[in-house]
Amino acid sequence: MTKAYFKQLFEYDKWASDLLLEKFEKQFPQNPRIYELFSHLLSAQRIWLDRILGIPQSVERFQDRLPDEMKEDLENYHTEWMGFIEQLQPEDFDRVVSYVHPNGTPYSERLVDIMAHVVNHGTHHRGNLIILMKEEGFVVPTLDMIFYVRDKVYPKS
Numbered sequence: 001m002t003k004a005y006f007k008q009l010f011e012y013d014k015w016a017s018d019l020l021l022e023k024f025e026k027q028f029p030q031n032p033r034i035y036e037l038f039s040h041l042l043s044a045q046r047i048w049l050d051r052i053l054g055i056p057q058s059v060e061r062f063q064d065r066l067p068d069e070m071k072e073d074l075e076n077y078h079t080e081w082m083g084f085i086e087q088l089q090p091e092d093f094d095r096v097v098s099y100v101h102p103n104g105t106p107y108s109e110r111l112v113d114i115m116a117h118v119v120n121h122g123t124h125h126r127g128n129l130i131i132l133m134k135e136e137g138f139v140v141p142t143l144d145m146i147f148y149v150r151d152k153v154y155p156k157s
Contacts, residue, residue, distance in 0.1 A: 009119045012148045014078045019141040039065040041125040051099040
C-alpha cells in the first residue's frame, strides 16, 4: 500500500460525498435518516483519525449537523486526513493503532486496515443514502470509484 494510493482513495471519498451534498443543496431530504447517516459518515472519519492520533474522541458517533456544518466538516476532515497521509512513511502503514472502543473493549489494528475501513465505511453509507434518496425521487449521482478515476485521475482531453 502506498501513500499515493491512499491519497487517491481519500480524494475519491471526498468527491463522492461532495456529489451527495450538491444534491442536498438542490433538494431538501424529507427523511431525517438521510442527514443522520451522512453526519455519521463524517463523525466516523473524525473518530478514526482521533484514534490514530491518540487523542480523545472529539465528536459523537451520531451527531446532528445542518447541511452547512456537514459541508464544513467534510472539508476540514478531508484536509486533516490528507495532511496525515502526506506525512506517512512507508513503514507507518503497518503500525499498530491501539484504542478503547466507547463500550470499553480494547482493540489494536494496523493503520493500513483502519484507513481502508474509513473509506469503505463511507462507501457503505453512501450506498445506504442513495437508496433513501431514490425513495424520495432524487436523481442520484453515480458514485462508483471507477467513474472518479475516469473523471479525475485520467480525464479525457
